[in-house]
Amino acid sequence: MSLKERLEQRRVESSEEPAIRSLLKLEQKSTFLRVEKTDGRCHWAAWVGLVGMDYEPETGNGDAGKCERLYLVFTNSEVVVHGLNLGKIARQIDEGQRDMALRELPTKFLPLALARHGIPVITSIEVKKRFNAPVPTKQESPMNGRNIAPRMP
Numbered sequence: 001m002s003l004k005e006r007l008e009q010r011r012v013e014s015s016e017e018p019a020i021r022s023l024l025k026l027e028q029k030s031t032f033l034r035v036e037k038t039d040g041r042c043h044w045a046a047w048v049g050l051v052g053m054d055y056e057p058e059t060g061n062g063d064a065g066k067c068e069r070l071y072l073v074f075t076n077s078e079v080v081v082h083g084l085n086l087g088k089i090a091r092q093i094d095e096g097q098r099d100m101a102l103r104e105l106p107t108k109f110l111p112l113a114l115a116r117h118g119i120p121v122i123t124s125i126e127v128k129k130r131f132n133a134p135v136p137t138k139q140e141s142p143m144n145g146r147n148i149a150p151r152m153p
Contacts, residue, residue, distance in 0.1 A: 005075035024133070033072070034101040035125055043127045047098050049079055055090040076127050083122040 001009075017136075037041040052073040070081040070090055081102060092100065092110070104125050 019034070019040065030098050030100075033079075033098075035127055036101060036103040038104045038106050043077070043079075045074045045077055045079065050093075051075055053090065053093060055087060057087065073130075075130070077127060079111060080126040080127075080128070081122055082124045085118055085120040086122075088118070088120050 030047070032044040035045070039060055040069050040084075050072065052071075054071040054073075056069040056110075057065075058068055068084060068086040070083075070086040072079040072081070072093075079102070089102070090102070102122055102125060104122050
């Protein structure tokens with residue numbers, strides 16, 4: 001097959017793919033897991049530092065008390081995620097999908113309808129530094145106290 005034929009074939013294949021899908025498709029895995037709290041604080045953990053993961057299905061009684069837990073243990077921090085349908089997130093991580101961010105939803109806006117349709121809903125996230133080190137926030141900076149919060153895409 002000539003170069004011209006290959007280019008034409010690639011053009012035809014890409015024209016069949018919806019434009020939005022090609023824009024959102026990530027060619028490489030993200031190197032960090034981004035964790036966003038409702039108060040605006042963010043935490044990044046390097047995927048290469050993931051040393052363990054535990055998933056606890058529904059704990060508690062009644063619909064109001066239903067809660068699943070996902071524990072992600074990194075070399076320097078632990079991330080504890082509470083919510084519904086977290087098994088899907090655990091499976092994605094287990095399958096090596098690293099293009100995700102975990103974002104807390106405010107309880108007052110908790111879309112239970114999403115959870116009923118099997119969509120993961122995160123109600124709270126706890127980030128704990130291992131070895132009792134403090135968790136830096138976007139207001140704190142390891143660089144002489146300057147605010148170094150990265151811009152969000």
